[in-house]
Amino acid sequence: MPSLSEETDGAVTMLEPGSTIGIVGGGQLGRMMALSARYHGFKVGVLDPTPNCPTAQVADFQITAEYDSKEAIRELAERSNVITYEFENVDADALDEVRDIVAVPQGTDLLRVTQDRVNEKRFINQHGTATAPWKEINGVEDLVAAIDDIGYPAVLKTRSGGYDGHGQRVLHNADDLAEIREQVNTEGFMPPSILEGFVDFAFEASILISGNGHDFVTFPIVRNEHRNNILHLTLAPATLSHEVERDAKALALRLAQGFELSGTLAIELFITKDDQVIVNELAPRPHNSGHYTIEACSIDQFDAHIRGIAGWPLPQPKLLSPAVMVNVLGQHVLPTRALIADHPEWCLHDYGKAEIKHNRKMGHITVLTSDLATTVNDIEATGCWSDLS
Known part of the structure; x- marks a missing residue:
């Protein structure tokens, strides 16, 4: 022991x-x-x-x-x-x-904070970090008051559970609010929720930070592109100003110190058009957007997680090559397998799941590259990811 x-x-x-x-x-x-x-x-x-x-x-x-x-x-x-x-x-x-x-x-404080979106937002704000405007929702009247304060459009999310877009709904106008009210009247219950205002962001990003309880290291900030609320592409590194990079790393360190982090923490970000850094969500573990680190970094997010929870020292990760990571969902499995022989540059990871399902994450592909834009175009040109649903 x-x-x-x-x-x-x-x-x-x-x-x-x-x-x-x-x-x-x-x-x-x-x-x-x-x-x-x-x-x-x-x-x-x-x-x-x-x-x-x-x-x-x-x-x-x-x-x-x-x-x-x-x-x-x-x-x-x-x-x-x-x-x-x-x-x-x-x-x-x-x-x-x-x-x-x-x-x-990892303790359980981090777990409890990230299991509850209201607690998560409070923790982030209390550590001097910006989020989208938000309100705690415990009933329809709370929702009406929150809409009056935050305005449309806004996102209604359950306080707990939900992933890849599940457990949330975008409210665009009063008709959407009326539908929520009717649904609650029919079901007689509204789950504890949070209403978040929209952020006019330039792009979505994320940063990983790992710790062993007292020392912390950060990974490069990456740019993320989603389809149907599921991560599609990650580009490493993101093109950022020095100020944005500095602010993102500083907020990651504040949050890690607040948790006395052991293991890897993923922080999903919005980067606004005027270079503000806003935290969207936290994940108290390695993250889909960090898979590129397996091939592209001197130490990957999983090694950092294991070393952190084992109390081992953590080296500062270095980006060895720019990279593009693309998710392989159920509908992409057969098309990508058919092209493996034609793409030696693909670093393919298959997750070993027994059943292939639409929109289920079945694996990912990482491509090391000197030209992110060209590589993204090459990936899309294969047609493997051309599904629109």
Whole structure:
């Protein structure tokens, strides 16, 4: 059992190779965490309800159970030296209950903040960082008052849950508000929500920061392009002014210090037309927009996460080459597989998911390049990503 630090909310002082890292969640992020853990000499266990999930395919053992099973989390704790998680929908109370027998370096404060959009916005604002204007919504009358204050258009999101556009709705005018009111009257219930004003941004971006509880390193700021609320492309690095780069790194450091971060934290950003940096969301883990780091950086986001939760020192990541990362969703699998032989420049990652589904993330492709714009044009010219739905 590793020793725990009193200063860093359960961070390990130094985890030795041969120790076991337990991962809650068995998707692609857990899979890539597990591969990194193996490279560092650690053993890996995973808790996931799907037998032979992507992470289990590269792990030492799987506990097949629901994520909120306290019995299963306790079993994972008993068989591990450290527990981490690959997504936010983890039972924080269940993790707290096993911290007497296993280290949880990320703690649960970060988890609780990012599980609740209102708490997340408060935390970000309290640490001197701008977000879109927002209001807490606990009923239709709150929504009406918030619209009067924020105006149209605005985005109504559930306080918890939701990803890739799920759990949110754009309100453009009074007709949309009337539909919400009618829906609530019919169902008799409105989930706790948050209303966010629109940001007139030039582009979306993100920055990753990793820590070991006391030291922190940042990755390059990247530009992100979405389709249907799902990340399509990441361009690394983003073209930014010195001031924007400075501000983004400073806010990342403030947030990491506020959490005494262990592991990797992703910060999604809006960059406005007048070079303001506004935080959209936080993800307390490696992130889709950081996959390019596997080929393009001196240390990738998963290695930084594993080193961070293991209490190892963190080198400052260096960008070795500009890169474009493109997601492979279910509808892109067959077209991209048909062209693999024609594109030796494609670094293809397949997540090992058993079932191909439309708009489901099945893998990604990274291309190292000296010309981002030309590479993006080449990717689109293949026709593999020409779906409009």
